[in-house]
Amino acid sequence: MLQTASPNTDLAGREAEFDVELRKVFKVFNGETAVRGVEFNIRRGEFFSILGPSGCGKTTTLRLIGGFEMPSAGEVLIRGQSVNQVPAYRRPVNTVFQSYALFDHMNVRDNVGFGLRLKKMAKAEIQHSVDEVLELVKLESLATRFPKQLSGGQRQRVALARALVNRPAVLLLDEPLGALDLKLRKQMQYELTSLHQDLGMTFVMVTHDQEEALSLSDRIAVMNDGRIEQIGSPQEIYDAPKTPFIADFIGDTNLFEGHVEEADESSLLVRSQAGLDLAIERGESGADVADAPRLDRGSAVAVSIRPEKIDLHLYPPETSVNTFEGRLIQAMYLGTHVQFTVELSNGATLTVRQPGSGSERIALGTAVFVSWSPSSALALSR
Amino acid sequence: MTQSETSLPETPERAEDRADDLPSDELPAMSRPFKLKLSWQAGFTIAMFAFMYLPILVLTAYSLNASPYSANWEGFTWEWYGRLLQDRRVFSALRNSLTVATSSVGISAVLGTLMAVGLARYHFPGKRLFLGVSYLPLIVPDIAIAVATLVFLAAIGFPLSLWTIVAAHVVFCLAYVAIVVSTRLADLDQNLEEAALDLGATPVQAFVQVLLPQLIPGIVSGCLLAFVLSMDDFLISSFTAGAGATTLPMEIFSRIRTGVRPDINALSVVLISASALLAFIAEYWRYRSDSKQ
Numbered sequence: 001m002l003q004t005a006s007p008n009t010d011l012a013g014r015e016a017e018f019d020v021e022l023r024k025v026f027k028v029f030n031g032e033t034a035v036r037g038v039e040f041n042i043r044r045g046e047f048f049s050i051l052g053p054s055g056c057g058k059t060t061t062l063r064l065i066g067g068f069e070m071p072s073a074g075e076v077l078i079r080g081q082s083v084n085q086v087p088a089y090r091r092p093v094n095t096v097f098q099s100y101a102l103f104d105h106m107n108v109r110d111n112v113g114f115g116l117r118l119k120k121m122a123k124a125e126i127q128h129s130v131d132e133v134l135e136l137v138k139l140e141s142l143a144t145r146f147p148k149q150l151s152g153g154q155r156q157r158v159a160l161a162r163a164l165v166n167r168p169a170v171l172l173l174d175e176p177l178g179a180l181d182l183k184l185r186k187q188m189q190y191e192l193t194s195l196h197q198d199l200g201m202t203f204v205m206v207t208h209d210q211e212e213a214l215s216l217s218d219r220i221a222v223m224n225d226g227r228i229e230q231i232g233s234p235q236e237i238y239d240a241p242k243t244p245f246i247a248d249f250i251g252d253t254n255l256f257e258g259h260v261e262e263a264d265e266s267s268l269l270v271r272s273q274a275g276l277d278l279a280i281e282r283g284e285s286g287a288d289v290a291d292a293p294r295l296d297r298g299s300a301v302a303v304s305i306r307p308e309k310i311d312l313h314l315y316p317p318e319t320s321v322n323t324f325e326g327r328l329i330q331a332m333y334l335g336t337h338v339q340f341t342v343e344l345s346n347g348a349t350l351t352v353r354q355p356g357s358g359s360e361r362i363a364l365g366t367a368v369f370v371s372w373s374p375s376s377a378l379a380l381s382r
Numbered sequence: 383m384t385q386s387e388t389s390l391p392e393t394p395e396r397a398e399d400r401a402d403d404l405p406s407d408e409l410p411a412m413s414r415p416f417k418l419k420l421s422w423q424a425g426f427t428i429a430m431f432a433f434m435y436l437p438i439l440v441l442t443a444y445s446l447n448a449s450p451y452s453a454n455w456e457g458f459t460w461e462w463y464g465r466l467l468q469d470r471r472v473f474s475a476l477r478n479s480l481t482v483a484t485s486s487v488g489i490s491a492v493l494g495t496l497m498a499v500g501l502a503r504y505h506f507p508g509k510r511l512f513l514g515v516s517y518l519p520l521i522v523p524d525i526a527i528a529v530a531t532l533v534f535l536a537a538i539g540f541p542l543s544l545w546t547i548v549a550a551h552v553v554f555c556l557a558y559v560a561i562v563v564s565t566r567l568a569d570l571d572q573n574l575e576e577a578a579l580d581l582g583a584t585p586v587q588a589f590v591q592v593l594l595p596q597l598i599p600g601i602v603s604g605c606l607l608a609f610v611l612s613m614d615d616f617l618i619s620s621f622t623a624g625a626g627a628t629t630l631p632m633e634i635f636s637r638i639r640t641g642v643r644p645d646i647n648a649l650s651v652v653l654i655s656a657s658a659l660l661a662f663i664a665e666y667w668r669y670r671s672d673s674k675q
Contacts, residue, residue, distance in 0.1 A: 068576050088579040089588075101577035105595040114591075115581035166581065 018080070019044050019170050019202040020065055025074035027060050034060040036226035037074070042170070047196050047203045049213040052223035053249065058206045059174055061223070065204065066172050067091045079169055094163035098175040100155050102147040108134070108158050109143040115166040133165040136195070153184045164199070173205040177212065189216055210250045214238060222246050244302035244380045254310070254350050256303040260379070263297055268379050270303050274346045278303050279321050281374040300382040307353035309376035312340060313369040314362070323371040326350065328362055342370055438654060445647035462648040472649060475633035478544060482619070482629060483612040486551035487559075487605050493552075494559030495601055499593070501560075502567045517561060519554040527553060528621035535622065542624035550622045551615065555608035562607065566600025599671040606664040610657055 020042040027035040035057045042048045050058040063069045064076055067088030076083050083091055094115070103111050109130055116126045134140050137157040147155055156176065163171055176192070177185045193216055196203050207213050213220050214234040221231045222245075230242045241247040244255055258272035268280040280303065295301060317323055329349070330341035340352045340362075350370060362368070445463070449456035466472060501513060519527060531550045535542060571577075574596065578588035616631035623632065630653070637646055 066576075066580060068579075088576065089582050089584055093580075095577070095580045097571075097573040097577055099571050099573055101571045101573035103574070103577075103592055103596075114578070114583075118582045118587065162581065 017044065018042060019046075019078065020048075020204065021075075021077040021080075022061070022064070023075040023077070025061075025064060025071045025076060027057070027064060027069055028072040033226055035064065035071075038223075038226075038228055040221055040228065040231055042202060042204060045200050045202055047193075047205070047216055047218045049205045049207060049217035049220045050223055051207055051210060051213040051220050051250075054208055056223045057226040058208075058223050062095075062172050062174055062204065062206045065170070066093055066095045092169040093172055094166050094168040095172040095174065096156075096159045096163050096176050098178055100147075100159040100179075102155055102158055102162075104147050107144050107146050108139060108150070111147065111158055112161045112165050114162065119166075129165055130161075133161045136164070137161045137191075152180055153188065156180065156188065160195075164195075164201075168201070170202045170204055173203060175207055176205065178207075178209075185212075192216060214250070222249065224249075241304065241378065241380065244304065244382065247302070247304035247378065247380060252307050252351060252353075253304045254307065256305075256348075257382070258301060258303060260295055260297050260299045260301060263295055263299075267374065268295060270301055270379055272303065272348075274344075274348050276324065276344070276346065276348075278377060279374040280377045280379050295379055295381060301379045302382055304378045304380060305372055305376060307339065307351040308337075310350065310352045310370050310372045312342070312352050312354055313371065314366070316369055317371050319371065321371075322374060322377070323369055324350075325367065325369055328364055328366050328368050331362065331364065340368075342368060344370075441647055442651050445644060445651045447644065450644055462644040463652075465645050466648050466652070469645070471628075472630070472633060475628050475630045478627060479613055479630040481544060482547045482551055483609050485545075485548045486555045486612050487609045489548075489552050490555035490559045490608055491601055491605050494556050494604065495563050495597065497556070497560045498563035498567055499589075499597075502564065517557050519557045520561070524554075524615070524617040528618045531618065532621045542622060542627075544624065544627040546622045546624060547619050547627060547629065550618045551612045554618075555612055558608045558611065559601065559604035562604030563597055563600045566597055570596055599668050603664050603668050606660055610660060613653075613657075 018041040020040075022038050022040050025035055025038045026033065038057070038061055040048075050061055052058045060069060064071055065078070067083065067086060067090075071084060078091060078093060103114065106114070112133060113126045113130045116129060121129075130143075131140070134143055137160055139154065139157050139161060142150065142154060147158065150158065156179070160176075173192075177188050180188060189212060192203075196216075205213075205216065214237070217234055219231060219233055220237050222229045222237060224245050230237060230246055232240075237246065237250055241250060247253045248255060256270070256272040256274075256276065256278060258270045258276075258278070260268055261271045261277070262269040266282055268282060270278045270280060272278060311317070316325075324344050326342040326344040328340055329343045332339045336355065337353050338356045340354065342350045342352055344350060352370060443455075444453070446458055446460070447455055448459040448461070497516065501509070527550065531546075531553075535546055540546065570593075575585075575588045575593055578592040579585065583591060614631065615629075616635060619629045620632050620635075623629070628636075630649075634646060634649065637643065
């Protein structure tokens with residue numbers, strides 16, 4: 001089995017606890033700032049994802065770690081050592097490129113052995129390591145093929161093997177599964193997870209696919225417009241987003257813009273711009289995390305309610321809190337659940353998701369009631 | 383059969399695929415009696431090929447004609463080809479032409495490749511202007527290049543020789559090599575060099591071991607194109623040639639001024655065949671490297 005290089009120690013002789021550290025890193029291209037003061041620490045052996053929409057600076061951030069870009073300001077550290085002055089070819093990291101960037105003039109074996117040959121490793125040793133890693137990615141039988149003779153999934157495994165064989169301290173993955181079809185992507189997600197568990201290597205993945213990030217990562221950094229908006233476990237990111245952007249970007253949500261009408265220790269009342277009164281329970285559900293800005297009377301907020309947290313009723317429910325009347329305007333059967341679109345009496349539309357087999361069909365245009373518990377809603381500072 | 387199919391090694395599943403892929407209507411179509419029906423498109427195509435290649439066929443026929451002067455067929459002979467082989471002036475002109483072509487193509491191969499890579503990788507002010515100017519020799523008429531080069535060489539008092547032809551040929555060969563290599567470069571994965579750096583290659587190693595091998599097909603076909611054009615050039619060569627630096631086209635031209643002779647016909651046929659062979663090799667090379675990789 002492959003093993004990562006032995007841990008380095010930093011200047012003070014302590015064993016470096018983080019494999020990658022970014023300290024207030026900025027990157028400016030021709031006057032355009034792609035990365036604005038990004039800071040994070042990636043723990044040894046962690047599967048860390050950088051998630052964000054296209055153009056948010058996530059790939060640039062990865063390239064700063066890989067050494068393909070040098071920071072305009074700030075510091076990048078790998079295993080406790082500053083690598084600001086270290087070119088890509090002397091960094092203990094390897095990258096799986098989105099396009100794979102395989103060497104078409106070499107067969108699979110030579111592609112995978114490329115890094116080891118540069119290190120002037122003995123032939124027999126290269127042969128052994130290459131065989132080992134090809135077995136790991138299940139490509140033993142295709143070792144003498146050329147990249148152009150492989151399918152997309154096989155090429156992606158070659159790219160993975162070519163990086164892994166060097167036993168990097170950190171494996172960087174740039175949208176690794178972006179070019180694969182859905183079924184293959186699911187399978188490779190599973191294989192990436194098991195590779196990560198088996199190798200214990202630090203993985204840093206860039207993706208725009210929130211589902212992929214949620215299912216694979218130990219921690220996720222959500223980026224938007226060159227900044228990191230939140231770093232946390234998939235559960236934290238999903239259940240307790242810190243900003244309206246994240247609530248909207250990760251999964252589906254219903255957002256209501258408004259301002260705080262009443263605030264006390266345990267609850268908030270928010271009046272939406274459309275005039276709805278929304279009750280929110282403050283507490284562990286994440287509505288106000290320790291470092292979130294204080295929400296007081298008058299604060300501008302966005303209230304987020306996940307579609308699956310909303311109940312749909314044909315008759316008025318017992319409670320009147322967070323209960324609104326509306327009209328069903330759309331129903332979509334999505335396999336494991338049904339997604340309804342409800343138009344509230346004030347014109348706003350709401351997405352509601354209910355598990356169901358589609359048996360309880362409701363005619364479009366029917367008057368319905370929606371409600372949700374105050375603990376399911378989140379107030380996010382604007 | 384498509385190119386991609388031929389390039390894949392046979393595996394059992396693939397063979398099966400192929401059997402399934404057979405269009406079901408193909409068999410009845412094949413059993414239908416074959417009828418020769420000339421469509422107007424086919425007629426037009428034949429007329430066009432005749433227009434292009436009939437003169438060459440006539441030339442070939444004359445080169446094998448025993449009659450030295452008349453256009454009448456007086457029997458088959460290899461005599462003119464035999465005479466050609468003993469003609470010292472033709473061989474000296476051929477040697478000059480080859481020297482010019484190989485030198486100018488050699489210089490252009492190196493400079494053109496570096497230029498294409500540099501233009502693809504670096505952004506600098508005035509890049510578009512530089513690009514336009516470097517491809518200008520492809521558009522500017524040969525006579526303009528010829529006159530300009532001659533006037534320039536005369537102005538600085540540089541003595542004309544075989545090497546002034548080389549210098550003038552580099553001007554257009556460079557543009558051809560650069561444009562073909564640029565096209566190949568644009569088809570390559572943008573991250574190739576970075577992938578090599580990532581795996582520990584120094585920038586020089588990345589260029590030599592990864593980028594260059596992938597560019598070779600482009601460099602070779604660009605060089606062959608430039609080689610043929612250099613061998614073929616009459617105008618620029620005759621303006622920039624020094625005393626005694628006679629290239630093959632110049633030799634042919636000086637001979638036909640005294641009337642077309644059968645040995646010139648033979649020489650022309652040899653030249654056409656050699657060019658065709660070179661073009662075939664170039665195409666085959668490109669086809670093979672495309673299908674293997």
